[in-house]
Amino acid sequence: MRERTTDVVVVGAGGDGPALAWRLGQLGVDVTVLEAGPFYGNERWEAPNDAPGGESTTDPSDLSGELLDEQFTSREGDMNDPVSGKLRWGPADSDRPPWQRTVPQQALISQLSGVGGTTQHYYANHPRAFVPSIDEQPHWPIDYADLVPYYQHLEDAHPIEPAPTTPKGEAFFEGARRAGYDLNDGYNVTDAGYRPFPNAITQPDERLRRDAEETEEDEPVAQDGGTTDPDGSDPATGGRVNEQYRYPDFEGDTLAMHEHQGGPQPRGAPVRERAKRASNVSLVPRALDTGNVEIRPNAFATEVLTEGGPGSVEATGVEFRDTWAGTTERVYADTVVLAAGCVETPRLWLNSGLPDNGWVGRGLTTHWFDFVAGTFDPETLEDRIGQPAVEPHQGQAAGSRLDVPGTGGIAVNTFAPGITAMAMYAAGQGDFHFDRDTAGEPWDSAGRLAGRDLKEQMADYRRTLTLICHTDDRPRQENGVSVDPATEDEHGPVALVEWEPHPEDDARRDELARRATEVLREAGADHVHRADAAPILLHLQSSMAMGKVVDEGCEAYDVDRLFVADHSALANGVGGANPTHTGQALALRTAEAVADRYFGGVDDPIPEGS
Numbered sequence: 001m002r003e004r005t006t007d008v009v010v011v012g013a014g015g016d017g018p019a020l021a022w023r024l025g026q027l028g029v030d031v032t033v034l035e036a037g038p039f040y041g042n043e044r045w046e047a048p049n050d051a052p053g054g055e056s057t058t059d060p061s062d063l064s065g066e067l068l069d070e071q072f073t074s075r076e077g078d079m080n081d082p083v084s085g086k087l088r089w090g091p092a093d094s095d096r097p098p099w100q101r102t103v104p105q106q107a108l109i110s111q112l113s114g115v116g117g118t119t120q121h122y123y124a125n126h127p128r129a130f131v132p133s134i135d136e137q138p139h140w141p142i143d144y145a146d147l148v149p150y151y152q153h154l155e156d157a158h159p160i161e162p163a164p165t166t167p168k169g170e171a172f173f174e175g176a177r178r179a180g181y182d183l184n185d186g187y188n189v190t191d192a193g194y195r196p197f198p199n200a201i202t203q204p205d206e207r208l209r210r211d212a213e214e215t216e217e218d219e220p221v222a223q224d225g226g227t228t229d230p231d232g233s234d235p236a237t238g239g240r241v242n243e244q245y246r247y248p249d250f251e252g253d254t255l256a257m258h259e260h261q262g263g264p265q266p267r268g269a270p271v272r273e274r275a276k277r278a279s280n281v282s283l284v285p286r287a288l289d290t291g292n293v294e295i296r297p298n299a300f301a302t303e304v305l306t307e308g309g310p311g312s313v314e315a316t317g318v319e320f321r322d323t324w325a326g327t328t329e330r331v332y333a334d335t336v337v338l339a340a341g342c343v344e345t346p347r348l349w350l351n352s353g354l355p356d357n358g359w360v361g362r363g364l365t366t367h368w369f370d371f372v373a374g375t376f377d378p379e380t381l382e383d384r385i386g387q388p389a390v391e392p393h394q395g396q397a398a399g400s401r402l403d404v405p406g407t408g409g410i411a412v413n414t415f416a417p418g419i420t421a422m423a424m425y426a427a428g429q430g431d432f433h434f435d436r437d438t439a440g441e442p443w444d445s446a447g448r449l450a451g452r453d454l455k456e457q458m459a460d461y462r463r464t465l466t467l468i469c470h471t472d473d474r475p476r477q478e479n480g481v482s483v484d485p486a487t488e489d490e491h492g493p494v495a496l497v498e499w500e501p502h503p504e505d506d507a508r509r510d511e512l513a514r515r516a517t518e519v520l521r522e523a524g525a526d527h528v529h530r531a532d533a534a535p536i537l538l539h540l541q542s543s544m545a546m547g548k549v550v551d552e553g554c555e556a557y558d559v560d561r562l563f564v565a566d567h568s569a570l571a572n573g574v575g576g577a578n579p580t581h582t583g584q585a586l587a588l589r590t591a592e593a594v595a596d597r598y599f600g601g602v603d604d605p606i607p608e609g610s
Contacts, residue, residue: 014117025290037113166395175523374525
């Protein structure tokens with residue numbers, strides 16, 4: 001068995017692990033990051049789905065925008081298919097099936113493997129936690145103010161700015177104003193109000209606006225902002241198009257709404273210059289720049305190595321499996337950090353036989369999503385926003401939101417047509433819409449659509465505005481992750497994920513759906529449909545919570561030198577705000593705790609702010 005040593009070994013290069021590695025690298029600590037999935041856009045892995053490629057990388061010059069253009073095609077099926085797509089929870093080898101989890105109830109786990117993790121899919125929404133969710137709920141052992149310097153550091157680094165308002169945002173804001181809500185200013189949310197989403201997507205190039213105004217009406221334009229495959233065809237349509245909106249002629253966001261397909265815009269740009277600041281674009285290059293960080297993809301961690309006995313256990317390293325060769329290797333380290341996510345971090349802990357105080361894997365929150373869609377008459381839209389369609393495919397996928405502290409949040413959440421048909425209309429729980437009695441409800445229909453009904457609804461795609469409800473569901477010990485003794489894969493017993501809403505969570509979701517319907521009605525929607533979605537386990541938090549499994553520095557109570565630095569360490573669902581910003585901020589804070597406790601302290605701390 002091959003063995004090696006480093007200062008810190010991190011399991012997971014998703015949304016949070018690279019933030020911690022970046023900060024530790026800045027502090028002079030040597031870090032090895034193990035990632036189970038592939039590394040796209042890197043010259044060490046020119047064909048990451050077809051061949052093993054290199055072993056690891058420490059060199060930021062290995063990053064390749066040219067390869068990312070080839071690998072992230074913008075096609076919905078090619079990128080997003082959960083079985084065969086490039087962005088899936090599974091090995092890099094495209095000939096092998098995805099990895100298993102056991103989910104006994106109707107629910108969908110939406111997570112990805114690979115460098116960047118699920119931020120390869122995410123919409124780059126980076127709101128801070130709602131202030132009351134930390135300072136007024138009983139779950140957190142730290143204050144909101146403790147996270148603010150790290151929030152600010154990330155807001156400068158990504159950067160994070162208010163999303164530009166496109167027609168769908170105009171319609172949403174008009175409805176929110178008419179419904180009586182005020183604009184929320186700033187990042188620190190304490191009261192209900194609407195605002196542009198604070199997004200880690202660089203602003204559109206001013207030349208994009210001028211070019212659009214100068215383009216003749218009969219000139220063909222690609223649906224993805226002018227990007228083409230090598231043969232000159234538009235990935236979205238298969239038709240030939242003009243080569244427009246490419247780097248360096250255009251920089252920043254092209255408003256093409258391809259965040260879910262990896263966010264590859266603008267085409268031709270180096271990895272660092274891609275508009276969507278996923279962690280593989282923003283944080284991984286910064287980590288490699290330090291000269292102290294190594295990233296090894298295709299390395300699935302199977303055991304946390306320890307020494308000592310009951311009452312005095314200390315982490316010493318990680319054993320992992322090379323997913324191409326099938327061989328087992330070990331990395332020994334002074335400190336181990338788990339950043340494999342809310343499902344795989346507790347799975348690894350439990351499969352390693354580490355102490356379980358009853359909260360390991362428990363307390364899972366997921367924002368108990370629902371979707372509400374409003375369809376508009378062209379005349380109404382002309383009156384409200386000055387054009388006959390909301391054009392959901394134009395602009396950032398989620399660019400505007402309504403915050404309701406104590407209940408959750410509502411956001412514009414638009415998909416490409418295929419995902420819209422599935423998530424909004426075909427993936428509900430319970431009865432089909434024709435068996436639902438909506439008398440007394442503010443929406444006109446609810447539940448699943450199929451056949452002609454689905455086709456007719458999708459025919460109105462360009463005049464439909466879709467909203468998502470993020471419920472402030474609270475940690476409950478009965479919800480969480482364990483291991484399934486009846487099902488094993490090559491990495492051991494698989495994760496068993498169980499989540500059921502509490503009646504209080506249902507009540508919050510119903511309230512958000514009614515508020516969303518009111519906003520759509522006030523915006524002028526003539527038909528409103530509620531999906532009544534089955535659980536989508538996407539915004540996962542709190543399965544290894546600070547204050548329950550780990551202490552205020554995110555070091556395990558029961559295992560010395562073992563830290564958790566992913567969303568599982570969040571103490572609750574941060575009020576219903578998208579969790580990436582808080583997860584990364586906490587990871588930066590945890591990196592400083594690691595350095596302070598085991599590597600001589602922090603000479604240059606991230607400055608305090610307000």
